[in-house]
Amino acid sequence: MAKIAKRVAKTREGIDVDKAYGLVEAIKLLKERATAKFDETFEVAMNLGVDPRHADQMVRGVVNLPNGTGRTVRVAVFARNEKADEARAAGADIVGAEELVDIVQKGEINFDRCIATPDMMPLVGRLGKVLGPRGMMPNPKVGTVTTDIAGAVKASKGGAVEFRVEKAGIIHAGVGKASFDAKAIEENVRAFTDAVVKAKPAGAKGIYLKRVSVTTTMGPGLKVDVSSLAEA
Template identity: 85%
Template structure:
C-alpha cells in the first residue's frame, strides 16, 4: 500500500515546477488533472500572512460566502429555544437544542461541522468553550454565528460560508471547492476567499501582508501561486 501511495505522489508531481509561481487558472487545471483519488478531492488554499496572531491587533478572522459553495455537506448545530429553534429546523439545521444539546457536546458527541447560537443562549454555550474552542467551532458574533437570524445563518453555512482564522504561524487556509468543480467555479471561489482575507487585514499588520499563497488538492502536490492573479 505504501508503494502505491508513493507511486501516486510521484506521478502527481510530474510536470510540476516547485519554484514556479503559477497563474491561478493554470494551477487549478494542473491540480484537477492530478486529482485521481477514488473520492472527490478538496481543493485547498493556504495564505501565509505577515502577521503575528499572538498580538490582538494582528488577529485575522472572518467568514466568506463562496459563490459556488464548498461541495461539502455541512452539518449545522444550532443552540436556540422555542420559535428560534423552529426557525433553525425549518432552515435545514441538522441538530437543534438548548440544555440537552449542551449535555451532548459535553460528552464529546460533536456530530456537526458548524455551530450557531442565538444571543440569549451564549451564557449556556459559554460552558462549552473548552470543547468547541480548540475545534474552532465556538459561536462568535464577528463571524455571524451568534445571531438572532438563525435561519439566514443556517442557510449561509449550508450554502458555502467558510470561516477562517489565522494560525500561530501566520497561515490562513480553507477548502474552497472540489476537484469536480469546473475551473471557473474554483477560480471564483479562490478569489472570493483571498479577497475576504485581504479585507480582514488587521490594523497591526505592517509591511507585506500577503507573503505567500499555495493551492493544493487532498492527495495532490502544492503549487505556489502568483498573488497578482488572485485579485477579484
C-alpha cells in the same frame, strides 16, 4: 506502499515546485492530477504578514463562496422556542438548549458548524474548552451568534467558510472540490482571497499577503503568483 509512491510521483510530473504559477494555470494543473477514487477537496493556504499573538493582528472572518464548498455541512443550533423552530425549518441538523449542551459536554460532536442566538451564549459559554479548540465556538464577528438563525443556517449549508489565522500567521481552508469546473474553483479562490484581504487588521505592517499555495487532498502543493489573484 509502492503503488502510493508511484501515484504521488505521477501527480508531480511536469510540476516545478519552485515556480509561482498563475492561479488559472495552477488550478488546471491540479485538476488534471486529481485522480483519487474520491472527490478531492481543493484547498488554499496563505502565509500572512501578521503575528496573531497580538490582538491587533488577529485575522478572522467568514466568506460565502459563490459556488459552495461541495461538502455536506452538519449544523447545530443553540436556540429555544420560535428560534429553535426557525432553525429546524431552515435545515439545521441538531437543535437544542440545555440538552444540547449536555450532549456536547459528553464529547458527542456530530456537527461541523455551531450557531447560537445571543440569549443562549451564557449557556454555550460553558462549552468553550470543548468547542474552542475545534474552532466551533459561536462568535458574533463571524455571524454565528445572531438573531437571524434562518439566514445563518442557510449560509452555513450553502458555502459559508469561516477562517482564522493560526499561530504561524497561516490561514487555510477548503474552497471546493476537484470535480468543480475550473472557473468555479477560480471564483471561490478569488472570493476567499478577497475576504482575507478585507479582514486585514490595523496592526498589520509591511507585506500582508506574503505567500499563497493551492493543492488538492492527494495532489502536490503549488505556489501561486500573488499578483494573479487580483486579476479579473
